Amino acid sequence: xxxxxxxxxxxxxxxxxxxxxxxxxxxxxxxxxxxxxxxxxxxxxxxxxxxxxxxxxxxxxxxxxxxxxxxxxxxxxxxxxxxxxxxxxxxxxxxxxxxxxxxxxxxxxxxxxxxxxxxxxxxxxxxxxxxxxxxxxxxxxxxxx
Numbered sequence: 001x002x003x004x005x006x007x008x009x010x011x012x013x014x015x016x017x018x019x020x021x022x023x024x025x026x027x028x029x030x031x032x033x034x035x036x037x038x039x040x041x042x043x044x045x046x047x048x049x050x051x052x053x054x055x056x057x058x059x060x061x062x063x064x065x066x067x068x069x070x071x072x073x074x075x076x077x078x079x080x081x082x083x084x085x086x087x088x089x090x091x092x093x094x095x096x097x098x099x100x101x102x103x104x105x106x107x108x109x110x111x112x113x114x115x116x117x118x119x120x121x122x123x124x125x126x127x128x129x130x131x132x133x134x135x136x137x138x139x140x141x142x143x144x145x
Contacts, residue, residue: 010076013039013109015065016052018079018127023050026080032069034098038062039107043125045114050124053112055119063127067098067107078110083110086097127130 011034017024043057054063070076083089084122089110096107116123 008051010070011107012068012070012076012079013037013065013103013107014068015039015044015054015063015109016129017050017081017131018107019066019129019131023052023059024082025131026134027075027082028068028070030072031075032068034067036064037067037098037107039094039109040065041072042127043116044127044129045116045119045122046124047119047122052124053114054110055114055116057116060090061127065129079110085110088112 014022014028016022017029019025040062041057041059042054042063043061044052044063045055046052070079080091083091084093089112091108092111093106095104095109097104098107
């Protein structure tokens with residue numbers, strides 16, 4: 001992992017309570033949302049703790065989430081503390097291309113210590129963590145969506 005300085009921003013992939021609408025999103029309120037993104041080779045587990053656990057999976061599986069550009073060193077420290085680094089999660093990096101017109105970036109993500117093969121009954125449907133229980137019913141042309 002490269003050394004983070006105030007002149008070199010970090011990019012972080014968030015998939016649970018840090019997403020927009022999530023209970024911890026306030027920690028990213030001063031950071032720049034870059035895009036929605038898929039992280040391939042991973043899945044989410046739900047043990048009923050109110051937040052998901054990211055775990056390695058097959059190359060074909062992916063987790064839907066959000067990417068933020070972190071320019072404040074203390075925000076990264078705060079995220080590491082929230083995620084319980086290094087005991088509950090480990091902060092890892094993967095090289096990826098977020099936008100085709102820009103060079104590859106090192107994308108930070110928080111990986112749990114759980115082994116998916118022992119917890120397949122805890123998989124989050126579609127590997128998408130819902131940030132609220134609010135459901136919207138939209139009616140278009142007399143059809144409910």
